[in-house]
Amino acid sequence: MPDTNQYNASKIQVLEGLEPVRKRPGMYIGSTGEAGLHHLVYEVVDNSIDEAMAGFCDTISITLLPNCSVMVEDNGRGIPIDIHEKTGKSALETVMTVLHAGGKFGEGGYKVSGGLHGVGVSVVNALSEHLEVQVKRNGKLYQQNYRQGQPLGEVEVIGEVEEGVTGTRIHFRPDTEIMETLDFNPDTLARRFQ
DSSP: OOOGGGGGGGGOOOOOHHHHHHHTTTTHSOOHHHHHHHHHHHHHHHHHHHHTTTTTTOEEEEEOTTSSSEEEOOOOSOOOOSOOOOTSSBBBHHHHHSTTTTSSSSSSOOOOOOTTTOOHHHHHTTTTEEEEEEETTTTEEEEEETTEEEEOOOEEEEEEEOOOOOOOEEEEEEEETSSOOOOOHHHHHHTOOO
């Protein structure tokens, strides 16, 4: 008979940040196969669709690149880059690294197109070998890079854009340590986004 005295507080695991996503990806994207792979793209695009549904975006592009990475770009408002009061980090880093962080909750939140209600882009980040996000906002081009969900540095200004030009570009490559395949099917994506 097992010794129940061995079961104590030291046996309780606490997963923080995006660690639970990497340990149990199926809970967040359904599978690590082809369906889950495409779900990563859906989550990023759904954020752009939400901007369009709210009247702030009229162009969304999805590019499948030869190195099995994906780039999603829109001309929405751009993810905010100012410091988030609760996390003490930029709103951009908060959205990219904190589950259930997003603009779809509470008053002033917008219609939801079908994303995971705020876990979407942080889950994509957690399950990506590398992710680069660029934001056009306030006349500047901001960038932050991540590896397996972890920021590789602070949000940086890497250039200027014409005043009034806004948008977000997310370029990611799913992590081969987690995903069973990186073979995106353009037809699957086209059917979803018709």
